[in-house]
Amino acid sequence: MVDLHREFTGSRFFHEDRIDRRSADALVGLAAGITADGHINQQEAEFLQDWIASNLVHLEDPVINLLYRRLSDMLEDGVLDAEESAELLQTLRGFAGLTAAKPRVSDNVFVPSNSLPLDQPTPELVWNGRLFLFTGVMAYGPRKDCEAMVVERGGQIAPGVSKKIHYLVVGEIGNEQWLHSSYGTKIKKAVELRENGSPLAIISEQHWQAALFS
DSSP: OOOOTTTTTTTOOHHHHHHHHHHHHHHHHHHEEEEEEOOOOHHHHHHHHHHHHHHHHGGGGHHHHHHHHHHHHTTTTSOOOOHHHHHHHHHHHHHTTOOOSSGGGGSSOOOOOOOOTTTTSSSOOOOOOOOEEEEOOOSSOOOHHHHHHHTTTTOOOOSSSSTTOSSSOOSSOOHHHHTTOOOOHHHEEEEEEEEHTTOOEEEHHHHHHHHHHO
């Protein structure tokens, strides 16, 4: 829902932030609905592409734009083949916080961190002399404890997102910011830096913990 004609400007019930948030919520719902049967066909992919273009592409949100670009690339030749359909299914499930084992929203007690902006394939973690930064709520424990584990292994903690950091670790605990497509300045800036050629990696807490205890 986009207020194309600015009819609701100044209204305490309808304003741009609320409209954008509702549109982002609707996209999560659409992703869940389209993936419910475990298959995505050409018509569904084209509908989703048109819907994002009409409702959300104006936000210039890096994660939504990544999804939109993937859809556009898949449909550029006019055909959604089986491999692209499978990739899109996995991508949309990730966007909606769903999995093949739990494909419905009602199956999930919390929304996990969306995997869409994470580096794929996941990079090998190097500790010594590398700069880490944490964002979100960590399942491991308080952020200071997570930072201490990095320092013990020879890594360093960055004060903020910049071209100098090597890893941005996204907390595993479900986060309302992800669900509502408001990802926070750290993640947005990291995505932008990465897309502009910076070598920083955006990784999940799960991947960080796997390296921590390997």
